[in-house]
Amino acid sequence: DARVTQTPRHKVTEMGQEVTMRCQPILGHNTVFWYRQTMMQGLELLAYFRNRAPLDDSGMPKDRFSAEMPDATLATLKIQPSEPRDSAVYFCASAPPRQQHGQPQHFGDGTRLSIL
Amino acid sequence: GQNIDQPTEMTATEGAIVQINCTYQTSGFNGLFWYQQHAGEAPTFLSYNVLDGLEEKGRFSSFLSRSKGYSYLLLKELQMKDSASYLCANQAGTALIFGKGTTLSVSS
Numbered sequence: 001d002a003r004v005t006q007t008p009r010h011k012v013t014e015m016g017q018e019v020t021m022r023c024q025p026i027l028g029h030n031t032v033f034w035y036r037q038t039m040m041q042g043l044e045l046l047a048y049f050r051n052r053a054p055l056d057d058s059g060m061p062k063d064r065f066s067a068e069m070p071d072a073t074l075a076t077l078k079i080q081p082s083e084p085r086d087s088a089v090y091f092c093a094s095a096p097p098r099q100q101h102g103q104p105q106h107f108g109d110g111t112r113l114s115i116l
Numbered sequence: 117g118q119n120i121d122q123p124t125e126m127t128a129t130e131g132a133i134v135q136i137n138c139t140y141q142t143s144g145f146n147g148l149f150w151y152q153q154h155a156g157e158a159p160t161f162l163s164y165n166v167l168d169g170l171e172e173k174g175r176f177s178s179f180l181s182r183s184k185g186y187s188y189l190l191l192k193e194l195q196m197k198d199s200a201s202y203l204c205a206n207q208a209g210t211a212l213i214f215g216k217g218t219t220l221s222v223s224s
Contacts, residue, residue: 031210042215043159043203043216043217044214045212050210055210104161109158110158
């Protein structure tokens with residue numbers, strides 16, 4: 001059963017530290033999304049890529065967040081320096097090529113991030 | 117702009133029927149999704165509507181009215197395992213814009 005894989009599942013660190021979250025999309029999927037989920041804001045789109053090229057990162061704080069796809073099997077989301085308000089669950093999702101309307105995105109299990 | 121509204125919480129009993137409403141005001145529309153998310157888990161796809169009307173899938177059905185910017189998810193024969201958050205999302209272009217979710221609690 002194909003799955004989106006995210007690592008780490010949990011991360012606790014002190015403010016000011018760099019945090020890197022990784023995502024392996026489903027093999028053959030060429031569109032990758034990063035979301036952040038909090039109780040207050042719900043599920044928010046941060047950025048997404050198609051064929052490794054960033055298409056939209058308007059939801060992402062540019063000063064401390066960066067997202068990349070070094071290759072087709074790896075997407076990364078980095079926060080540097082991290083702040084307590086970054087504490088959230090970060091989800092990665094992927095979708096297949098020629099995503100037709102109605103074809104769902106598949107979500108990973110998320111990275112639960114706590115910044116102390 | 118994008119605005120998607122759904123109730124924060126709902127409660128129901130086993131065997132009952134519950135309807136979760138969603139209204140949306142968005143600058144683009146390519147379809148309306150419903151996802152289910154159990155506590156501590158990833159969202160999973162439930163249904164998709166792009167044309168007006170009702171789509172039925174087993175115990176779950178979803179309805180869309182594009183002219184009213186309105187959708188609902190209907191859950192029949194509720195089971196305890198249906199206790200979860202239900203997320204309404206509009207597909208604007210490629211990306212999904214999510215509502216904050218409705219937490220459904222099913223009791224015996």
